[in-house]
Amino acid sequence: MWEFLQHMSYWDWLALGVILLILEVFGAGGYLLWIGMAAAAVGVLTFILPQMPWELQFLLFGLFAIATALYWWQRQRSAVRQSDQPHLNLRGQELIGKVFLVHEAIVDGRGKIKVADSVWLAKGPESPVGTRVKVVGQEGAVLQVEQAD
Template sequence: MVDLSGVEFWYWWVFALFLLAVEVFAPGAIALWMGISAGIVGGLLYIFPDLLWEKQIIIFAVLSVVSVAVWRIYARKHPPATDNPNLNKRGSDLVGYSFTLTANLKNGMGRETINGVLWKIKGRDLPEGTKVSITSVEGTALIVEPEEA
């Protein structure tokens, strides 16, 4: 069995630096908070050199779980600001766009080329030549409604 009673504070600091390096190469904020937790445990061990290794592990585990959980809650409530909120939501830019159907919309389904891209469209059955407007996006399909004359 490995004897962990000889763990010194700098072991935790080296582990913290390792976790921070992992965060640099594989960002995701989990290794960051675990690294900070390891640094805190190292600081506690520096201040209290008689801290049992079992308590060190428990403190590290609790700090890691709590800090990652708090970070995830914070990140969900405060998403990063962006100048292009529709990035990776291709159809979102087309909401409100009007066009004329070049083929019948049968059984609520059809295909239409819009800005050089072939899109699946959904809506009620409509004949070719009907002027429609895109009202929303459902997955990869554009939802259309006929425009009022």
């Protein structure tokens, strides 16, 4: 094994890079992609400079792997940005502050309100059908309402 590591050719580095890229397909989150690219880069350098000592090859692989992993980490952090639609896919949150009609009377704190073409469960004060209520909060699929002015 030691003998193999001391005499790695560019094919070995390229094969390592391909293996890491294949493993990336199974869901490593991008990190094996960049480490595989580091192995491929060392393979290319070993092809260009075939007399490169094995110690330098492993040192370059380590440096490239760390540099590319840090690059990926930094890129992932900078990719997080604030949405211009923060309530997208949080439909109940976008309803807060809006006024709707009671669809099914709110009795014992429970009832239903009509929101566009759907009906939502509502929690709030006793209200007969047709009463205007304002959404003030959300607990899962249940909207918290209060009497509208």
